[in-house]
Amino acid sequence: MKVAVIAFDGITPFHLAVPCLIFEGNAQDPGVSGFEVVVCAAGQAPLRTTAGFSIDTSCDLSAADSADLVIMPSWHDDCREAPADLLKTLERAHRRGAKVVGLCLGAFPLAEAGLLDGKSATTHWECADILAQRYPKIKVDPDVMYVDEGDVVTSAGVAAGIDCCLHLLRQISGAEVANRRARRLLIAPHRQGGQAQFIERPLPVTESDGRLSRVLAWATQHLDQAHTIESLAERAAMSRRNFTRHFRQTTGTSFKQWILSQRVAHAQHMLESSDASIEMVAQEAGFGSGLSLRQHFRTALRISPSAYRKQFRAGVSG
Numbered sequence: 001m002k003v004a005v006i007a008f009d010g011i012t013p014f015h016l017a018v019p020c021l022i023f024e025g026n027a028q029d030p031g032v033s034g035f036e037v038v039v040c041a042a043g044q045a046p047l048r049t050t051a052g053f054s055i056d057t058s059c060d061l062s063a064a065d066s067a068d069l070v071i072m073p074s075w076h077d078d079c080r081e082a083p084a085d086l087l088k089t090l091e092r093a094h095r096r097g098a099k100v101v102g103l104c105l106g107a108f109p110l111a112e113a114g115l116l117d118g119k120s121a122t123t124h125w126e127c128a129d130i131l132a133q134r135y136p137k138i139k140v141d142p143d144v145m146y147v148d149e150g151d152v153v154t155s156a157g158v159a160a161g162i163d164c165c166l167h168l169l170r171q172i173s174g175a176e177v178a179n180r181r182a183r184r185l186l187i188a189p190h191r192q193g194g195q196a197q198f199i200e201r202p203l204p205v206t207e208s209d210g211r212l213s214r215v216l217a218w219a220t221q222h223l224d225q226a227h228t229i230e231s232l233a234e235r236a237a238m239s240r241r242n243f244t245r246h247f248r249q250t251t252g253t254s255f256k257q258w259i260l261s262q263r264v265a266h267a268q269h270m271l272e273s274s275d276a277s278i279e280m281v282a283q284e285a286g287f288g289s290g291l292s293l294r295q296h297f298r299t300a301l302r303i304s305p306s307a308y309r310k311q312f313r314a315g316v317s318g
Contacts, residue, residue, distance in 0.1 A: 001035050001172065004067035004093075006086070007057065008042040008075075012050045015074035015104060015161065022165035022181060023069075034173075038063050042086045061089045069099050069168070072106030073161065079130055082109040090115060100152050101168065103161035107154040111135045119149045124157030162187060174272045174312055175265065211236045212246050219259070223266050223286040229255050263287060264300045271309040278305055 003023045007016055016039070023035045039057045041047055046054035064070050070093040075082070090113040094100050102110040107123040108131065110116050117137040122128070128142035141147060146155040146164035148171075155164035166187075170178035215236040219227055232255075233243035244255070251258050267285040270276055276284070282293035297305050 001069065002067045003035055003037045003069045003071065004040050004059075004064035005037060005071045005073055006040050006042050006061070006064065006089075007047055007055055007073075008086075009044075009047045010050060010076060011047065011055070012074060013053075013055075014158070015106075016049075016055070018103065018161040019071045019073055019101075019165050021185060022162065022169055038067070040064050042083070042089075061085060064089050064093055067093065067098055069101065071101040071103065071165075072109050073103045075105035075108045077105070079105060079108050079127055079134075082112050087113045094151060097151075099150075099168075101164070102152070102154045103164060104155060104157045107131060110152060110154065111138055115152050116149075116154070119152065120147050121149075121152075121154040122147045122156050123154060126157070170268075175269045176273060211238065212243070212250055216251075216258075220262050220266075223259075223263055224284050225286065227259055227286075259286075260296060261300070264297060267293060267297060267305065268301075268308070271305055272312050281305065 003019065005016065005019045020037055020039070024037050025035055038059050039055070040059045040061050040063045041055075041057050042061055045058075045060075046056040048054055070090065072090070086109060090100055090109060094113075094115050100110060100115055102108070102121075102123075104124050105127060107116070107121055108127075111121070111131060111134070116135065120139045120141055121131070122141050122144050123131050125142045128140050131138065132140040142156075144156065145160045146153060146167060148167065153164060153168065155161050162185075166178050166182055169181060215232050218235070219232060229244060229247075230240055233240045236243055238246070247255055247258075253261075263285045267281050267287070270281045270284060278290045278293060282288065282290045285293065287293040287296060294304055297303070297308070301308065303311070
């Protein structure tokens with residue numbers, strides 16, 4: 001799979017590095033060896049960066065015309081209009097069926113190209129209002145880490161690009177490959193909650209946070225059991241109120257949503273890596289029944305467990 005990452009004059013090096021780190025293969029991680037990553041210059045190379053050094057690439061925007069995944073890793077902080085050749089590149093990619101991704105402020109060129117009209121999208125929370133006002137046809141969600149609309153994907157600010165790229169890697173190569181890449185980079189394979197939790201300054205880590213983390217780690221290893229706020233609060237030696245408060249501060253989401261996402265992720269792993277029946281997957285992931293698994297799986301991923309297994313294995317064999 002060819003991945004085209006578009007760089008521009010004045011880009012922040014971190015933004016450019018994120019998709020390259022996630023998708024570039026190496027000998028230690030053969031799971032992502034099927035990716036070819038090219039950096040395309042939107043403008044005359046060498047390109048200046050905000051860090052004071054330049055990026056010289058032999059590829060211009062034409063290299064994106066043959067890419068399966070086209071990534072706009074960011075955009076200028078002033079959210080300026082994009083040049084016509086860049087917009088045409090994004091439009092062509094979308095028209096021929098490539099997946100187009102806007103990380104952080106990279107959502108702005110996608111929006112200007114009309115790729116987000118009638119869809120949900122996100123961007124850095126500081127510029128979410130600007131995106132919504134400038135492009136009223138877009139449903140802007142300022143609270144989430146990323147939004148996947150299938151043909152177009154957008155992410156929240158800065159480090160949320162990592163979450164988004166890991167999500168894409170998980171889609172293409174499976175949860176095991178994405179988790180292995182996350183471990184190698186020493187980052188969480190899937191962060192709970194949304195960017196709203198980072199708008200205010202987080203509270204310092206306390207002893208209660210440590211107890212909570214240990215309990216949540218235990219819960220993810222025992223998803224087949226029934227879990228409630230009360231039972232986990234008791235295991236953490238915390239009151240229900242204290243547990244709930246620390247849980248929200250730590251994860252940025254509700255307990256119900258957190259446990260559900262853990263169960264869906266475990267079901268994904270089992271569907272990818274085993275021939276276990278749907279009923280067995282449902283039992284081990286804690287859904288109780290195949291019917292419940294199917295309902296929650298389809299709601300979360302817009303696909304049935306059986307179709308997900310078939311799609312994943314077809315992608316691996318291909």
